[in-house]
Amino acid sequence: MTDFQAFAVEQYLSETEHGVHYNFSESGVHPMSYAELFELANVDRDALFATLVDYPQVNGNQLLRERIAALYQRAHADNVLVTVGATEANTLVAATLLEPGDNVIRFSPTYEQLAGNAHNLGYEVRSVDMHSTQDWAIDAPGLAAAVDDRTRIIHIVNPNNPTGQVLSADDRELIVAAARGVGAWIVADEVYSGTERNTDEPTASFWGGYERVIAINSMSKAYGLPGLRLGWLLAPESLIPALWRRHEYASITATMMSMQLASAALEPSARDAITARARGLIRRGFETLQKELSYHKGVFSVVPPQASAMSFVKFDLPVDSDTFSARLLTEEDVLVIPGSRFGVEEHFRFSSALPEEHLRAGLQRMNELTGRILKSA
Incomplete structure (x- = not known):
């Protein structure tokens, strides 16, 4: 054990x-x-309050998944699984992707949710430093040394928690090259995209830059709606059923109210x-x-x-x-x-x-x- x-x-x-x-x-x-959300998102209160307090569509209602998919290039609703926060998404990824003998690469410092799940499931977690003296850049030799043919996941939080740094183009290329070299998955926690200080352009997603990417996000950080407890993962359509089956064990579904309000908040003008x-x-x-x-x-x-x-x-x-x-x-x-x-x-x-x-x-x-x-x- x-x-x-x-x-x-x-x-x-x-x-x-x-x-x-x-x-x-x-x-x-x-x-x-809630009052501020209703105003900014122009929520139809009568329609919302007429909604039955019932189980919603387990993988996320169609409108919500379409609005999430629209945030990414070349994505569609069938790439999206709605989860109870980004934390459930990370938990599902660890439970779905990892097999005996696999290892996971994490960068330090970082938010440990996925790495901790992997460790507690019995998998090896390898740490690669990010250097404060170099604006928290990735230790390239350290990454090269850590990755091998048993590396299943390279996990990155971008923008980073706790440093708030965005990966440079060079560091992104390092990660993609390392993953491609051994066929690993890049699991990109992107919950801080949209919170940039010096530009209104959101941080680019890893989605679309490499065929084995799972992008994770939520309504908690950039949207100021942590109490909705609503997140999602974006993955190749062929992988969604395996993640969905584990979602049914973990939580079954997010709530009807959370899905309705998240749909309103993700309408483009809102x-x-x-x-x-x-x-x-x-x-x-x-x-x-x-x-x-x-x-x-x-x-x-x-x-x-x-x-x-x-x-x-x-x-x-x-x-x-x-x-x-x-x-x-x-x-x-x-x-x-x-x-x-x-x-x-x-x-x-x-x-x-x-x-x-x-x-x-x-x-x-x-x-x-x-x-x-x-x-x-």
Whole structure:
């Protein structure tokens, strides 16, 4: 039996996030209210409220799958399986693709959901570094050394969680070449596409660039709708039935209400309005974060994220990331995720795509704790 590996990031959130006042631990933009969603997506309330609270189409209703497919080049509804968040999609992929003797490649730091599933199913997980001193670029020799003829999945989160970096063209080519060389699948978690800071052009999907790609996304991050718990995977049509059969065991289906609201949110004009809201929060929030991080000179630094609501902040203090995060929580009612939960010390993950007044107040509290630590050193 393989020793069970807890999902370090989600365990930390489960144990700490409820009741905290200044929660900067989440990785998506500030969630919308139902009222805001109904307004931005022009939801027909009468039609919605007349809908029976019944089981929906198990693989996702036709309109929703068509709107999801329209986000990708040369995709159609039969390439789409609607899931309960991107987390279920990752779980289904691990259960469907992996066979005895296979290994999985992950990049560090990253969100561990798929890699953790693979480990807990008894498969080997190999880690390839991404270098902070090179804007979190992939260690090319490390990737070449890790991949072999038993590599079944190369898993990438792009834009990255926790760093917010978008893969360079060179790094994308490295991944595709490595996968093609051994016939591996690229499983691309693309939940932060649409959250770019410096452009309104969404990060390109891996879909369409290589024949063995599964693209995963959800309504949680770029759309500010995590409570819908609705995600999807896009895969070659021939693979969908095997994933669907496992979906019936895992959850049977997402909810009728989630599918209806996701369909409304992904209507093109509604989607434009919702992603514009997200980008506004992301861009303003990062400016505020940068300003407050400069309060104590030389203590904090960050490779500016190209996308996402979060930053992976490096700090120079005489405490480790667990201690700094614990003191923030107990002394200042501020929650961040320590870098240790991503296997990287002297960092913490911080989400800044939040209402301005709340963000500033929490950052001031972080600076107050930092001052006390510096004074006692």
